[in-house]
Amino acid sequence: MAQIQWFPGHMAKARKEVQARLKQVDVVLEIVDARVPESSRNPMMNQIVGQKPRIMVLNKQDLADPAKTKLWLDHFRAGGDEAIAIDAQHAKRLNQLPALAKQLMAAKIAKQKARGIRNPAIRAICIGIPNVGKSTVLNRLVHKNIAVTGNRPGVTKNQQWLAVDDTFQVLDTPGILWPKFEDELIGQKLALTGAIADAVFQEDTVGMFGLATFRRLYPEQFRVAYGLNATDMALSDSDLMVHLSQKNGFGADYNRMAERIIFDARQGKLGRYTLEVPADFEADDDDAR
Numbered sequence: 001m002a003q004i005q006w007f008p009g010h011m012a013k014a015r016k017e018v019q020a021r022l023k024q025v026d027v028v029l030e031i032v033d034a035r036v037p038e039s040s041r042n043p044m045m046n047q048i049v050g051q052k053p054r055i056m057v058l059n060k061q062d063l064a065d066p067a068k069t070k071l072w073l074d075h076f077r078a079g080g081d082e083a084i085a086i087d088a089q090h091a092k093r094l095n096q097l098p099a100l101a102k103q104l105m106a107a108k109i110a111k112q113k114a115r116g117i118r119n120p121a122i123r124a125i126c127i128g129i130p131n132v133g134k135s136t137v138l139n140r141l142v143h144k145n146i147a148v149t150g151n152r153p154g155v156t157k158n159q160q161w162l163a164v165d166d167t168f169q170v171l172d173t174p175g176i177l178w179p180k181f182e183d184e185l186i187g188q189k190l191a192l193t194g195a196i197a198d199a200v201f202q203e204d205t206v207g208m209f210g211l212a213t214f215r216r217l218y219p220e221q222f223r224v225a226y227g228l229n230a231t232d233m234a235l236s237d238s239d240l241m242v243h244l245s246q247k248n249g250f251g252a253d254y255n256r257m258a259e260r261i262i263f264d265a266r267q268g269k270l271g272r273y274t275l276e277v278p279a280d281f282e283a284d285d286d287d288a289r
Ligand code: GDP
Pocket: 002, 059, 060, 061, 062, 063, 086, 087, 088, 089, 090, 128, 129, 130, 131, 132, 133, 134, 135, 136, 137, 151
């Protein structure tokens, strides 16, 4: 897992780098984690991307709740972007990305063709916070195993265009921006899904957050995963943590149970889940472009 320490100067530099690279591309592929599609975005992303055509790429959809993924796709499309849910790890549905980009750029392509350019190429860049799968998307798109060096903000290298097909190219250096880690709820969601490195949070807090959240959103998945009965499920969150800890052989070491819940959530052992829906963000809806 990328361990990136973000400092104000660092963030400004990362932003400038991304903005410079944006000038070279036609389309932005904004990669987010389908389990936390809004919380896994950079807080300034809309401003940074501006009016550049964008495809919202909901990655790790194999781990996400399909019904909620659909809500998010509709939400992003309603906001004026293209959107697609993929599983880069297993190379699922990635082949639709070039077609989507070409569709988005149809007017420009037609113009270039009219000017006599026979096979105009579209250029794209992957952008997102750490661990959403930017490198995996890049590698799968170009069917290569390129070492995505410079996979840290502020580490520059010579950039290259990688051919996805005859008319679609992607920059080999993804744009890396910081998450919304100042918001505590968002921080916990990112920690639970694994987007934020372990050193940055308290596992007992995140484990308890996981327990409470799964009980609220996916009680049956949680019950089955830990072999609980209806009486167990009626316990308060903290009593259930105590019970689970004992049941799993950790005794009074609740931290180990918290760690276990985090591990299981990240590995998909608690089933597919999505921790947020668009309506959760409606009050501060400054996303519309
Ligand atoms: P980056 O920091 O944004 O470049 O993220 P990486 O490409 O390094 O991916 C972070 C982690 O997520 C890695 O362990 C990947 O194997 C995993 N990952 C990436 N895409 C997917 C996906 O679609 N599904 C699942 N389950 N895991 C993924």
